[in-house]
Amino acid sequence: MEETLQNVSKAAVIGLGSMGWGAALSLLRAGFAVNGCDVRQDVLQRFSQAGGKSCKTPSEAADAADAVFVFVVNSGQAETVLFGPGGALETAGAGTVFLLCTTMAPSATMAIAERLEAAGMLVIDAPVSGGHVKALSGEMVVMGSGSPEAFARAEKALDAVSAKVFRLGDRPGAGSQVKMINQLLAGVHIAVTAEAMTLAAKTGIDLKTLYDVLRVSAGSSWMFENRGEHIVSGDYTPRSAVDIFVKDLGIVASEAERVGAVTPLTATALALFRQASEAGLGKEDDAAVAKLLAERSGVVLPGMGAGS
Amino acid sequence: MEETLQNVSKAAVIGLGSMGWGAALSLLRAGFAVNGCDVRQDVLQRFSQAGGKSCKTPSEAADAADAVFVFVVNSGQAETVLFGPGGALETAGAGTVFLLCTTMAPSATMAIAERLEAAGMLVIDAPVSGGHVKALSGEMVVMGSGSPEAFARAEKALDAVSAKVFRLGDRPGAGSQVKMINQLLAGVHIAVTAEAMTLAAKTGIDLKTLYDVLRVSAGSSWMFENRGEHIVSGDYTPRSAVDIFVKDLGIVASEAERVGAVTPLTATALALFRQASEAGLGKEDDAAVAKLLAERSGVVLPGMGAGS
Numbered sequence: 001m002e003e004t005l006q007n008v009s010k011a012a013v014i015g016l017g018s019m020g021w022g023a024a025l026s027l028l029r030a031g032f033a034v035n036g037c038d039v040r041q042d043v044l045q046r047f048s049q050a051g052g053k054s055c056k057t058p059s060e061a062a063d064a065a066d067a068v069f070v071f072v073v074n075s076g077q078a079e080t081v082l083f084g085p086g087g088a089l090e091t092a093g094a095g096t097v098f099l100l101c102t103t104m105a106p107s108a109t110m111a112i113a114e115r116l117e118a119a120g121m122l123v124i125d126a127p128v129s130g131g132h133v134k135a136l137s138g139e140m141v142v143m144g145s146g147s148p149e150a151f152a153r154a155e156k157a158l159d160a161v162s163a164k165v166f167r168l169g170d171r172p173g174a175g176s177q178v179k180m181i182n183q184l185l186a187g188v189h190i191a192v193t194a195e196a197m198t199l200a201a202k203t204g205i206d207l208k209t210l211y212d213v214l215r216v217s218a219g220s221s222w223m224f225e226n227r228g229e230h231i232v233s234g235d236y237t238p239r240s241a242v243d244i245f246v247k248d249l250g251i252v253a254s255e256a257e258r259v260g261a262v263t264p265l266t267a268t269a270l271a272l273f274r275q276a277s278e279a280g281l282g283k284e285d286d287a288a289v290a291k292l293l294a295e296r297s298g299v300v301l302p303g304m305g306a307g308s
Numbered sequence: 309m310e311e312t313l314q315n316v317s318k319a320a321v322i323g324l325g326s327m328g329w330g331a332a333l334s335l336l337r338a339g340f341a342v343n344g345c346d347v348r349q350d351v352l353q354r355f356s357q358a359g360g361k362s363c364k365t366p367s368e369a370a371d372a373a374d375a376v377f378v379f380v381v382n383s384g385q386a387e388t389v390l391f392g393p394g395g396a397l398e399t400a401g402a403g404t405v406f407l408l409c410t411t412m413a414p415s416a417t418m419a420i421a422e423r424l425e426a427a428g429m430l431v432i433d434a435p436v437s438g439g440h441v442k443a444l445s446g447e448m449v450v451m452g453s454g455s456p457e458a459f460a461r462a463e464k465a466l467d468a469v470s471a472k473v474f475r476l477g478d479r480p481g482a483g484s485q486v487k488m489i490n491q492l493l494a495g496v497h498i499a500v501t502a503e504a505m506t507l508a509a510k511t512g513i514d515l516k517t518l519y520d521v522l523r524v525s526a527g528s529s530w531m532f533e534n535r536g537e538h539i540v541s542g543d544y545t546p547r548s549a550v551d552i553f554v555k556d557l558g559i560v561a562s563e564a565e566r567v568g569a570v571t572p573l574t575a576t577a578l579a580l581f582r583q584a585s586e587a588g589l590g591k592e593d594d595a596a597v598a599k600l601l602a603e604r605s606g607v608v609l610p611g612m613g614a615g616s
Contacts, residue, residue, distance in 0.1 A: 180511075199567075199569045203488075218494050259510050260606060261511075264503070266503065268573055299569070
């Protein structure tokens with residue numbers, strides 16, 4: 001189907017971090033006109049060079065957009081970019097579909113969705129999974145919930161950014177619930193990858209060999225495959241930072257406490273991420289929790305340097 | 309290549325549990341004459357029906373065998389079936405290759421290997437991974453270490469039972485080290501699968517839907533895919549029992565303590581498996597650690613029954 005400039009759809013992406021950046025580029029590739037918004041000036045410059053329109057405020061980004069993706073870090077930021085001064089609601093037209101992609105507590109998602117719907121907007125609770133590589137290739141997994149109307153409105157935009165959209169219910173909240181459980185698993189898997197690599201190094205096992213064997217064994221996980229490679233190569237360039245899991249496992253622990261569920265592994269992993277953050281590793285790749293364990297274990301992992 | 313009865317190789321499998329049974333059947337399928345040995349009479353009967361020769365003692369099983377697989381539960385049993393009265397060494401000829409497939413502490417593996425080698429035997433430290441399904445199909449992963457001579461002697465037998473043999477070094481011990489790290493990851497992954505399913509059930513998420521979404525998301529693991537299904541269907545028929553991980557994570561914790569490595573997630577998961585065993589779940593499938601967490605969280609998982 002040929003498209004003329006007149007019927008090119010317009011999308012906004014608020015928050016051009018690891019996942020938002022990938023989504024924005026995927027939308028550009030799919031032929032959308034994309035307004036991008038971020039607080040970092042260098043990211044906005046890169047976005048303009050990539051063919052997007054860089055916007056100073058969420059309000060400017062949401063102007064005349066058919067779909068607004070929210071990829072900020074947490075629920076507080078989401079509220080600000082939506083409802084604050086210069087927020088998206090200042091310009092968004094009635095019936096605009098908002099895709100809430102931030103990992104938030106289910107209760108926070110529901111509260112934000114209600115405010116948006118009260119303002120005449122369509123809403124999809126749309127947390128994502130897959131990491132920055134899948135985000136860049138437009139192959140994220142979306143754990144979505146929202147009205148059929150909202151999904152219909154967002155269909156083309158969701159197609160552009162994802163390989164698979166799970167429809168988990170007709171109301172915002174269900175997507176966030178499932179994402180929360182995903183983060184519980186993912187966070188513990190990252191921490192245990194760090195623990196396994198540390199013990200292996202301490203007992204004299206070659207880490208590259210270990211990685212090659214275990215990634216195809218019953219001890220493997222998506223995170224072992226992904227973050228294990230960061231530890232083996234000593235590369236802690238943040239794809240997703242330690243502080244993200246301080247937040248996400250914090251959400252899990254709060255929700256577990258609220259409902260009275262026993263989650264000892266979450267608590268143990270959360271403590272490690274918090275301690276790593278307090279040790280100054282908060283902005284490094286989340287695999288850097290291995291550095292904390294290695295220091296405590298008296299062993300030097302790749303990329304640590306014997307003197308550090 | 310045609311084989312006559314004269315040059316059919318003879319293998320022995322000592323311990324016909326979940327993994328040993330699969331190895332023995334794979335050897336039969338590959339044309340080996342297989343002597344099987346187990347303490348359970350019903351298992352021996354089934355083995356005879358499957359075309360194997362059932363033996364009452366390891367000594368009888370090892371008689372004239374070219375390769376002897378040891379698939380007993382722990383290092384104490386391994387010592388007994390090898391060196392005790394009625395043990396394999398009573399009949400094994402010099403140059404017989406012993407494949408030590410039991411998950412043992414690296415130090416225990418090395419001690420046993422030394423005794424076997426002193427008696428003129430060849431030894432491969434050969435712990436396996438893959439679960440009972442891969443064992444049955446002859447597609448286990450072997451984490452092997454031992455002399456080139458031992459590997460040459462065992463080649464045909466290893467081909468029969470495995471899809472992949474990693475060569476991790478020329479001395480027994482290296483295989484057990486890598487297997488130990490695999491068990492660290494596997495044990496924590498089972499426990500966190502149980503924790504995730506429990507929290508999901510407590511917050512009202514449909515477990516089957518959750519499983520379908522997360523098995524293809526970044527929160528997935530080999531164990532989540534495998535044991536998650538047991539929890540969703542409430543099927544705790546033991547494929548591998550809770551008590552196996554009481555032992556295997558116990559090995560990890562001891563070794564970590566010995567070398568001074570910090571392993572908080574291992575400690576947390578080990579405590580859960582121990583408590584599950586103390587609660588009477590030791591012989592159930594290892595996924596039954598979920599029942600412990602569910603009871604403490606006041607939620608009923610499939611297969612638990614509201615009154616239990």
